[in-house]
Amino acid sequence: MASKRSVIPFGPQHPVLPEPIHIDLITEDEKVVEAVPSIGFVHRGLEHLVTKKDFGEMVYVAERICGICSFGHGYGYVNAVEHIMGIEPTQRAKYIRTLLFELSRMHSHILWLGLMADAFGFESLFMETWKHRERVLDMLEWATGGRVIFSIMRLGGLRKDVPDEILKSFLPELDKIEEGIRACEKAFLSDPAVLSRLKGVGYLSKEDAISLGCEGPFLRASGVARDNRMRGYAAYKDVDFDIITSDDGDSYGRCYVRIQEIYQSASIIRQCIEKIPDEGIYVPIKGFPNGEYMTVIEQPRGGACYYVHASGKKFIERMRVRTPTFANIPALAKTLQGCDVADVPILVVTIDPCISCTER
Amino acid sequence: MKISKSPWLLHYDGSSCNGCDIEVLAATTPRFDVERFGIINTGNPRHADIFLCTGGVNSQNQDVVRQIYDQMPDPKVVLACGICACDGGIFKDCYNILGGTDTVIPVDVYVPGCAVRPEALIDGVVKALKILDEKAEKMKKGEYRSLTSDEYAEKLYGDPQEAVPEASASGDKEEKNAG
Amino acid sequence: MLDNLEEIEYNGLLNKIKEVRVDGYVIMQICATKIDESYEVLYSFGKDYDVRHVKITIEPGTHIPSITDIFPAAYLYENEMHDLFGIEIDGINHDYKGGLYRTAVETPFA
Numbered sequence: 001m002a003s004k005r006s007v008i009p010f011g012p013q014h015p016v017l018p019e020p021i022h023i024d025l026i027t028e029d030e031k032v033v034e035a036v037p038s039i040g041f042v043h044r045g046l047e048h049l050v051t052k053k054d055f056g057e058m059v060y061v062a063e064r065i066c067g068i069c070s071f072g073h074g075y076g077y078v079n080a081v082e083h084i085m086g087i088e089p090t091q092r093a094k095y096i097r098t099l100l101f102e103l104s105r106m107h108s109h110i111l112w113l114g115l116m117a118d119a120f121g122f123e124s125l126f127m128e129t130w131k132h133r134e135r136v137l138d139m140l141e142w143a144t145g146g147r148v149i150f151s152i153m154r155l156g157g158l159r160k161d162v163p164d165e166i167l168k169s170f171l172p173e174l175d176k177i178e179e180g181i182r183a184c185e186k187a188f189l190s191d192p193a194v195l196s197r198l199k200g201v202g203y204l205s206k207e208d209a210i211s212l213g214c215e216g217p218f219l220r221a222s223g224v225a226r227d228n229r230m231r232g233y234a235a236y237k238d239v240d241f242d243i244i245t246s247d248d249g250d251s252y253g254r255c256y257v258r259i260q261e262i263y264q265s266a267s268i269i270r271q272c273i274e275k276i277p278d279e280g281i282y283v284p285i286k287g288f289p290n291g292e293y294m295t296v297i298e299q300p301r302g303g304a305c306y307y308v309h310a311s312g313k314k315f316i317e318r319m320r321v322r323t324p325t326f327a328n329i330p331a332l333a334k335t336l337q338g339c340d341v342a343d344v345p346i347l348v349v350t351i352d353p354c355i356s357c358t359e360r
Numbered sequence: 361m362k363i364s365k366s367p368w369l370l371h372y373d374g375s376s377c378n379g380c381d382i383e384v385l386a387a388t389t390p391r392f393d394v395e396r397f398g399i400i401n402t403g404n405p406r407h408a409d410i411f412l413c414t415g416g417v418n419s420q421n422q423d424v425v426r427q428i429y430d431q432m433p434d435p436k437v438v439l440a441c442g443i444c445a446c447d448g449g450i451f452k453d454c455y456n457i458l459g460g461t462d463t464v465i466p467v468d469v470y471v472p473g474c475a476v477r478p479e480a481l482i483d484g485v486v487k488a489l490k491i492l493d494e495k496a497e498k499m500k501k502g503e504y505r506s507l508t509s510d511e512y513a514e515k516l517y518g519d520p521q522e523a524v525p526e527a528s529a530s531g532d533k534e535e536k537n538a539g
Numbered sequence: 540m541l542d543n544l545e546e547i548e549y550n551g552l553l554n555k556i557k558e559v560r561v562d563g564y565v566i567m568q569i570c571a572t573k574i575d576e577s578y579e580v581l582y583s584f585g586k587d588y589d590v591r592h593v594k595i596t597i598e599p600g601t602h603i604p605s606i607t608d609i610f611p612a613a614y615l616y617e618n619e620m621h622d623l624f625g626i627e628i629d630g631i632n633h634d635y636k637g638g639l640y641r642t643a644v645e646t647p648f649a
Contacts, residue, residue, distance in 0.1 A: 019381065039639065043642065044416070046454055066377055067376070067377045127390055131391065134391045147475065149475050226588075307583075309572050317574065330611070330615065356376065357378075419641070456644075
């Protein structure tokens with residue numbers, strides 16, 4: 001007997017996600033045969049604010065694209081405009097940017113681990129991981145004054161310096177975080193109950209990952225060694241790190257990659273603190289940007305493109321942000337095909353969806 | 361028994377940048393632990409007493425916000441979390457943003473900040489608990505009932521955005537308490 | 540100032556995109572910009588760390604062909620461009636017909 005097809009709506013309000021996304025799951029019995037994503041619930045239209053805020057103020061708008069990767073968004077926009085205007089920030093500014101970027105990545109990945117634990121129903125692990133995340137937020141607060149949105153970025157450098165004493169105080173904190181995450185890692189990567197929810201769930205092949213334009217840990221978990229930090233923006237060319245990949249291609253692989261990237265970020269931060277030069281943090285800017293440029297950086301969720309088109313006026317013509325979740329949605333729809341309905345929440349979480357980024 | 365000893369909380373992301381949502385979640389985790397006030401984060405509007413709304417309201421989700429509000433039983437309080445929920449914030453000028461939460465539903469407590477800090481949020485929740493008790497007290501005496509979102513729209517804009525159902529105010533209330 | 544930028548006529552678009560695909564690139568983003576009264580559409584492609592761009596300039600009302608036959612994952616970008624700029628795109632594999640972003644103002648960027 002042919003199975004009957006039915007459509008199960010997933011979202012927009014779903015307990016697994018703090019943000020609204022909607023997916024129509026076309027199912028045959030318990031199997032998903034097709035998934036049609038639709039977005040647009042938190043669309044604000046902030047790219048259009050370029051007509052109302054001048055190019056300097058747009059930095060703060062860009063930071064508020066997303067509250068989790070806010071530093072990266074500010075950085076991406078600033079990097080594109082600085083490139084157009086031919087400004088080279090000082091080394092110290094670059095190092096601090098790199099350091100804050102990595103702290104953001106740590107807090108984002110730890111946050112994701114917590115949400116993942118929540119998605120497979122391990123509430124105490126969620127609380128545990130978020131306890132460690134608070135340490136990262138403390139460090140960010142000492143450095144910038146903000147917990148999730150920092151507004152420390154500025155065209156030509158930074159709005160304020162981070163003193164060396166504060167940077168030094170990060171070192172013991174990093175050790176404590178690493179210790180805490182190592183304890184949680186045991187649960188994520190070797191607990192049999194957790195493994196049964198992760199292993200083999202949502203497999204994505206290397207070929208599909210490349211051809212569907214995946215980004216970030218989602219791509220690297222399918223065995224593709226691509227990390228946009230290797231492009232060497234900010235101070236990434238001066239620090240030593242490897243690309244972390246996994247050949248599993250499933251939810252377990254994505255978990256593994258993100259956990260290893262937390263340690264990697266800690267190592268990059270230590271190198272930055274060691275090498276940071278003592279100099280100014282701000283280069284004055286003159287005139288208005290004129291030209292177009294697209295910069296690609298590695299956000300916690302993957303590569304993000306920032307396109308800026310300016311024509312020598314106070315207001316730029318266009319700012320366009322292509323965020324990693326946007327690029328990962330076609331691949332998410334692909335991995336959902338053939339999975340069980342019960343695994344859908346986990347799979348949606350494994351791409352680390354950031355809806356406010358996606359819809360801007 | 362006071363209702364403020366075990367209020368349940370519902371969170372909805374209007375069109376926020378996620379910063380406030382993460383802080384709302386952080387407020388329920390061990391460091392800030394809003395659960396010490398007996399608060400549980402629920403997903404069901406029918407169970408909720410406190411409605412935390414983050415982000416500005418846009419044309420897409422205004423009906424969702426109104427529906428969630430109307431589904432909540434009396435007494436209820438609404439918290440606007442973050443500057444976007446208070447008045448639109450940095451996104452006020454965006455074409456898709458109508459304004460703060462109070463453009464569609466009545467707001468009891470405004471908690472500003474970009475992003476709202478968990479400490480401020482807890483302070484706001486504690487203030488909301490007081491209001492909740494006052495409302496419960498008045499309700500017992502039959503002096504109070506919350507406005508529905510339609511009535512609120514009528515009060516705010518003069519003419520209702522949608523036709524107000526014919527049901528009398530008291531009938532509406534009973535139905536809500538049953539829910 | 541964009542590196543690796545090719546500006547082409549819009550009727551040569553599909554052939555160019557096929558060429559890009561044969562070279563092993565995948566779609567990174569599509570973006571439209573309104574410059575005075577015409578639209579610039581920028582297609583960006585990536586291969587490892589290389590990025591190349593193809594740009595076409597069209598007048599309002601011009602229909603451009605969808606590239607989803609060549610890059611199936613491009614549908615979100617094309618729908619986005621249609622919803623925000625009102626650019627007509629023919630033959631998208633998943634056409635949301637204006638329903639991707641439901642905005643208060645129709646085609647706010649146009």
